[in-house]
Amino acid sequence: MANHLPSALKNAEELKKEFRDKKALLFLDFDGTLAPIVENHEDAAISEEMRDLVQQLSKVYPTAVVSGRGMKDVNQRVNLPELYYAGSHGFEISGPGNFLKENDEAQKVLPIFDKIQPILKQKLKDINGVDFERKKFTLAIHYRKVDENFTSEVHTRVSEVLKDYPELLKADGKKVIEVRPAIDWHKGKAVEFLKEQLGEKDQKFSVYIGDDVTDEDAFKYVDNGLGILVGDHGNKTYADYSLENIDEVKEFFQLLLKQ
Ligand SMILES: [Mg+2]
The missing domain is CATH 3.30.70.1020 (Trehalose-6-phosphate phosphatase related protein; domain 2)
Known part of the structure; x- marks a missing residue:
């Protein structure tokens, strides 16, 4: 592993405790985190197993998917209407009950x-x-x-x-x-905005899982947040933990859900 971060998988028990104690809000990138990177971006798909895990997680932790994809696009691919979606790096945000916010x-x-x-x-x-x-x-x-x-x-x-x-x-x-x-807006600011939407007053702790350079804005910018980098994008990272690939993301989700 090139990024030298501690493994989220190996620390899953402690992280699960921290997430539950602090009532974490969960932010998930799509491509490379929930769905494998594919040759044609149009072919990217989340597996049924991953969708099911995200759905179960969202019942424990308020969950949003944050993506560079258009909001409708990522919404359709994940296809869980109970989640929030920040598309186009957060320029457009949708959520349950016809919630919609555009920059x-x-x-x-x-x-x-x-x-x-x-x-x-x-x-x-x-x-x-x-x-x-x-x-x-x-x-x-x-x-x-x-x-x-x-x-x-x-x-x-x-x-x-x-x-x-x-x-x-x-x-x-x-x-x-x-x-x-060219507006000062990025995934990190979208997360800050969504934290207000998703969380109760005392719910300020967030976990962000992503694989891309653009996810660094979320790792770096978000206060009271924990970042998990999937794989290695080759640049400096502000994440706190790492997962090697999507399989490890899945395994980590399974551990988080285990009673
Ligand atoms: Mg990604």
């Missing part, structure tokens, strides 16, 4: 997305394997299928286009560039 500032930027999408497509059309995914508040440019020799060229060209649009910024994920509103 007002980000809404103002929506027309610019419509404008830059064709420009970026044109600039990248001669590079094979680039795949666009328009989410409401993010334009994702996937390059998992692009030849490694051309990936830096993808980054360069996207940066060049974005120079003219200060309202937008380029964020890097795993084999994906995400064009987002």
Whole structure:
């Protein structure tokens, strides 16, 4: 294990006690945490077993799924209507009882997305394997299928286009560039916001489980939170514990649920 963090699995008994004593709120990333990373982002799916575990956990701990995917997309994939969902890195949040919250500032930027999408497509059309995914508040440019020799060229060209649009910024994920509103908002702030929604007054302790660089905002930013990194994204981490992969996530959930 490259990140040198203590294993959440090996410390599951203590963590379970801490989670129960402090009435933890649970925040879960989707891709790479609940669902395996796949070649085509559209094919990502949560297993029945994992869905069942998340459902059981949500009965013990108020639970939200936080994802870079669009809110509707992640909502449909997880398909547990009793949970909260923060999509597009938290720019859009939904929950039970038709709860809906969208970032007002980000809404103002929506027309610019419509404008830059064709420009970026044109600039990248001669590079094979680039795949666009328009989410409401993010334009994702996937390059998992692009030849490694051309990936830096993808980054360069996207940066060049974005120079003219200060309202937008380029964020890097795993084999994906995400064009987002240049607003100080990220998964960590979405978690802080959701903590107010999900928790009772005395319920301020949160657990966040995620695998991506973008999850670091949640590990770093959230007060009174515990972070668990899944796998290793190769950058500095602010997580407190680690799990090696999705199988370990599943095992950890099973231990948390064990009476
Ligand atoms: Mg992820």
